[in-house]
Amino acid sequence: MNKTVRLSxxxxxxxxxxxxxxxxxxxxxxxxxxxxPEILVEEGxxxxxxxxxxxxxxxxxxVGMALVYDRFSTWKGRSIHLEDLIVKEKMRGSGIxxxxxxxxxxxxxxxxxxxxxxAVLNWNTNAIKFYERSGAKVMKDWYxxxxxxxxxxxxxxxxxNI
Amino acid sequence: MNKTVRLSxxxxxxxxxxxxxxxxxxxxxxxxxxxxPEILVEEGxxxxxxxxxxxxxxxxxxVGMALVYDRFSTWKGRSIHLEDLIVKEKMRGSGIxxxxxxxxxxxxxxxxxxxxxxAVLNWNTNAIKFYERSGAKVMKDWYxxxxxxxxxxxxxxxxxNI
Numbered sequence: 454m455n456k457t458v459r460l461s462x463x464x465x466x467x468x469x470x471x472x473x474x475x476x477x478x479x480x481x482x483x484x485x486x487x488x489x490p491e492i493l494v495e496e497g498x499x500x501x502x503x504x505x506x507x508x509x510x511x512x513x514x515x516v517g518m519a520l521v522y523d524r525f526s527t528w529k530g531r532s533i534h535l536e537d538l539i540v541k542e543k544m545r546g547s548g549i550x551x552x553x554x555x556x557x558x559x560x561x562x563x564x565x566x567x568x569x570x571x572a573v574l575n576w577n578t579n580a581i582k583f584y585e586r587s588g589a590k591v592m593k594d595w596y597x598x599x600x601x602x603x604x605x606x607x608x609x610x611x612x613x614n615i
Numbered sequence: 616m617n618k619t620v621r622l623s624x625x626x627x628x629x630x631x632x633x634x635x636x637x638x639x640x641x642x643x644x645x646x647x648x649x650x651x652p653e654i655l656v657e658e659g660x661x662x663x664x665x666x667x668x669x670x671x672x673x674x675x676x677x678v679g680m681a682l683v684y685d686r687f688s689t690w691k692g693r694s695i696h697l698e699d700l701i702v703k704e705k706m707r708g709s710g711i712x713x714x715x716x717x718x719x720x721x722x723x724x725x726x727x728x729x730x731x732x733x734a735v736l737n738w739n740t741n742a743i744k745f746y747e748r749s750g751a752k753v754m755k756d757w758y759x760x761x762x763x764x765x766x767x768x769x770x771x772x773x774x775x776n777i
Contacts, residue, residue: 504687520689525666530649569762573758591758592760598734598735608750609720612717
């Protein structure tokens with residue numbers, strides 16, 4: 454099996470989006486994805502790219518992706534965030550996920566960051582075990598908070614006087 | 616009381632670091648902060664800044680800060696992360712936290728991002744209530760995973776062949 458992991462190009466973005474949608478379905482939110490291939494190209498390959506994306510290919514077909522970007526920890530300093538690591542369902546168990554994960558960790562090491570951070574669903578026990586065995590710490594005492602566009606608009610309307 | 620919220624300057628970083636250390640103590644990890652004022656200046660005010668920091672002043676003393684940076688959601692698109700929002704202990708309850716929070720939400724709105732995200736400790740019920748009342752969604756089904764510098768080094772040593 455001819456496997457490679459490489460940096461993505463703008464041309465890969467339609468296929469990368471298919472993988473993103475596949476993951477959203479796995480995470481039980483198939484309609485939550487509003488990103489388009491054009492947005493991925495614009496935000497990832499413009500003059501101030503917001504992310505770096507790796508793709509895994511088998512026999513010239515993209516079967517996995519990992520998307521990362523810089524963050525800043527006020528405790529540790531420069532770090533990277535692993536936003537998504539996705540392997541096409543049929544290819545799971547083939548070692549491709551581990552190759553992408555290793556590529557991300559090499560990227561972190563090359564950039565000399567202090568930390569890699571990501572989120573994992575608490576019912577995804579296979580992923581949690583994999584991450585813990587690999588040397589990551591899975592922290593169970595944090596919640597993730599989000600305010601979406603409507604939330605932002607409503608908040609500012611209610612708090613005009615501040 | 617003469618209160619202002621403004622963008623920080625490099626000169627504010629020593630005081631900002633004191634607030635970061637105060638929060639680390641509140642979160643029961645006083646020794647976890649390895650960042651220095653020099654690192655904050657370098658990463659926040661160089662040619663490719665990693666973050667934007669706001670400070671709150673009362674009678675010319677910095678009593679609070681909020682630190683944010685760009686992220687990218689593969690579902691929603693451009694977003695911002697609120698890494699820290701800190702108010703000096705003696706000034707809590709004075710409305711300064713809400714002013715900083717509002718400044719961050721305005722910043723998000725000005726930049727037309729799709730989402731603001733942050734993390735909150737699950738025992739910090741006052742903060743959770745405040746966020747929920749403000750229109751944020753606090754998600755309880757995610758864990759945060761982290762691999763630190765030693766973890767990165769050890770992983771790559773064990774997986775040299777990948």
